[in-house]
Amino acid sequence: MKIASILENQNIEKRIAITPDIAKKYISLGFEVLLSDKYGNHLGIKDEEYLNVGVKFSTDENEILDNSNIIIQLGLLSDEKTSLFKDGQILIGSLNSYDNKEKINKLKDKGVKVFSLELLPRITRAQSMDILSSQANLAGYKAVIESFAYFEKAIPMMMTAAGTVPAAKVLVVGAGVAGLQAIATAKRMGAIVFGTDVRMASKEQVESLGGKFLTVEGSENLETEGGYAKEASEDFKKKQEDLLSETLKKIDIVICTALIPGKKAPVIIKESMIKNMKPGSVIYDLAAVQGGNTAFTKADKIVENNGIRIMGESNILNKLPVSASSLYAKNIFNFVENLFDKKNKKININLEDEIILKTLIK
Numbered sequence: 516m517k518i519a520s521i522l523e524n525q526n527i528e529k530r531i532a533i534t535p536d537i538a539k540k541y542i543s544l545g546f547e548v549l550l551s552d553k554y555g556n557h558l559g560i561k562d563e564e565y566l567n568v569g570v571k572f573s574t575d576e577n578e579i580l581d582n583s584n585i586i587i588q589l590g591l592l593s594d595e596k597t598s599l600f601k602d603g604q605i606l607i608g609s610l611n612s613y614d615n616k617e618k619i620n621k622l623k624d625k626g627v628k629v630f631s632l633e634l635l636p637r638i639t640r641a642q643s644m645d646i647l648s649s650q651a652n653l654a655g656y657k658a659v660i661e662s663f664a665y666f667e668k669a670i671p672m673m674m675t676a677a678g679t680v681p682a683a684k685v686l687v688v689g690a691g692v693a694g695l696q697a698i699a700t701a702k703r704m705g706a707i708v709f710g711t712d713v714r715m716a717s718k719e720q721v722e723s724l725g726g727k728f729l730t731v732e733g734s735e736n737l738e739t740e741g742g743y744a745k746e747a748s749e750d751f752k753k754k755q756e757d758l759l760s761e762t763l764k765k766i767d768i769v770i771c772t773a774l775i776p777g778k779k780a781p782v783i784i785k786e787s788m789i790k791n792m793k794p795g796s797v798i799y800d801l802a803a804v805q806g807g808n809t810a811f812t813k814a815d816k817i818v819e820n821n822g823i824r825i826m827g828e829s830n831i832l833n834k835l836p837v838s839a840s841s842l843y844a845k846n847i848f849n850f851v852e853n854l855f856d857k858k859n860k861k862i863n864i865n866l867e868d869e870i871i872l873k874t875l876i877k
Contacts, residue, residue: 516545516546516547516584516860516861516862517546517547517548517549517582517583517584517585517736518541518546518548518549518583518584518585518586518587519548519549519550519579519580519582519583519585519586519587520532520533520545520550520551520554520587520588521550521551521554521576521579521580521586521588521592522551522553522554522576523588523589523592524593525557527590527688527829527830528589528590528833529557529558529833529836530589530832530833530836530839530840531554531555531558531560531589531627531836531840531844532572532587532588532589532608532840532842532843532844532847533548533554533844533847534560534844535552535560535564535565535567535568535570535877536841536844537844537845537847537848538550538565538568538569538570538738539568539569541848541851542568542570544852544855544857545860546585547571548565548569548570548571548581549570549571549572549573549579549582550565550570550571550572550573550574550579551572551573551574551576551579551705552573552574554572555707557836558836558840559837561639561779563607564628570648574723576596577596578722579598580599580600581598581599581601581642581694583604583769584603584604584605584862585604585605585606585607585851585862585865586588586600586606587607587608587847587851588607588608589608589609589843590608590609590610590765591608591610591615591618591619592613592741594618597618597621597622598618600625600627601626601627602625602626602627603623603626604626604627604628605627605628605629605630605689605806605854605862606622606627606628606635606853607624607627607629607630607632607847607850608630608631608632608847609631609632609633609646610629610631610876611631611632611633612629612631612634613776613778614631615704619631619876621851623876623877625674626877629873629875629877630850630871630874631773631876632644632646632647632846632847632850632873632874633647633776634645634873634874634876635647635870635874636806636869636870636873637872638869639871640779640870641870643845643846643849644846644847644849644850644853645846645871646843646846646847647692649695649839649842649845649846650832650839650842650843651691651696651772652692652693652696653696653835653838653839653842654693654696654772654801654831654832655692655693655694655695655697655700655770655772655830656696656697656700656771657670657831657832657834657835658697658799658801658831659685659692659697659700659701659704659770659799660700661799661826661831661834662770662797662798662799662826663683664706665685665767665797665817665824665826666683666767666768666795666796666797667795668680668683668767668795669683670682670683670701670704670705671683671704671705671706671862677715680846681766682705682706682707683705683706683707683768684706684707684708684709684765684766684767684768685707685708685709685766685767685769685770686708686709686710686711686729686762686763686766686768686769686770687701687708687709687710687711687726687769687770688711688712688759688769688770688771688772688773688783688784688808689711689712689773689774689802689867690710690711690712690717690720690721690728690772690806691712691717691772691774693801694710694712694717694773695710695717695720695721695724695816696773696827697770697772698710698721698724698725698726699724699725699750701770702724702725702726706768708724708725708726708727709726709727709728709729709762709766709813710727710728710729711728711729711755711758711759712773713751713755718730729758729759729760731751731754731755735789735852745828750799752829756788756852757873759786759788760787760791763788763789763791763792764791764792764793765793766792766794767793767796767797768796768797768799769784769796769797769798769799770786770799770801771783771798771799771800771801771802771807771808771812772801772802772808772811773802773808774801774802775820775849778805779805779806780802780805780806780807780808782806782807782808782809782810783808783809783810784798784808784810785809785810786810786811788809788873789809789811789820789821789823789825790821792821792823793822794821794822794823795822795823796822796824797823797824798812798823798824798825798826798827799826799827800812800825800826800827801827801828801831802827802858803815803827803828803829804827804828804829804830807827809825811825812825812827813827814824814827814828814829815827815828815829819845834877850870850874851868853868853870853871854871861877
């Protein structure tokens with residue numbers, strides 16, 4: 516069987532789905548691996564590294580797509596490329612199935628089996644395939660680094676003969692994987708860190724990392740059975756708004772990570788709250804690609820409002836493409852290995868397997 520991947524639009528996506536180490540693993544399972552020419556060059560991975568483990572290259576991407584059984588990508592390819600897919604092929608990636616329903620339906624109508632790994636169930640057996648966790652972990656770390664770079668004061672407390680520099684105060688909104696990594700990173704760098712989340716289970720996690728958890732009085736636990744945040748009630752939103760309004764007056768840096776799968780990101784930090792923040796403060800919004808957690812967030816732009824810098828990027832992982840590709844490629848390999856019947860050397864789409872059932876778009 517042939518497994519393949521082609522380069523994506525590098526203005527949008529610099530990560531790759533197959534690294535040399537992972538290509539070697541696919542080949543050891545019995546796959547033939549096909550890649551587009553200079554597949555990893557932009558990440559410093561030369562074609563020779565792939566050739567040394569047995570990968571085959573082609574300059575004709577259309578030929579690669581036409582001749583492959585399984586195509587692995589980061590996101591959904593262009594209409595021109597997806598038009599080349601045919602009956603019996605398998606497409607695997609992080610395909611944003613909520614926003615790309617029409618394109619995915621066209622693939623399904625052709626007989627293509629489409630697996631989107633953001634739909635992966637949160638069960639123990641699926642942890643090694645969890646692209647949301649592996650990528651969010653890096654995103655939380657990088658958001659802290661980026662926001663600290665724009666903050667024009669020192670982060671840790673410094674005591675000098677000339678006086679004391681106070682530690683920066685950081686608030687992390689949303690304590691999922693990205694938020695918890697942001698808390699841990701900010702704490703390691705000497706900041707005073709606060710965290711907030713609608714899921715009460717996050718309190719212990721935030722505090723274990725040295726952060727102070729901001730709790731809305733009479734909080735309700737807003738967590739789905741799958742472990743994701745769900746929409747809050749209007750009463751909860753009002754209480755949360757009042758708490759944040761007071762807290763933000765003394766915060767220097769805010770990292771926003773609150774997302775609801777398949778929906779527009781909730782606007783948590785309102786215009787009135789930003790007006791009360793200290794000039795020179797920084798907000799880094801990881802939810803920018805889904806509209807943002809602030810009233811002023813714009814993807815891939817730095818917005819200045821009342822002396823506050825509000826930063827949002829559609830794909831922060833383009834700033835960590837080597838690390839992100841390494842983890843993503845391992846996640847995908849683990850998923851493919853679960854699909855693969857080693858005894859009969861073929862793909863087995865077993866719908867009794869919860870992982871396969873939940874990620875296959877029907």
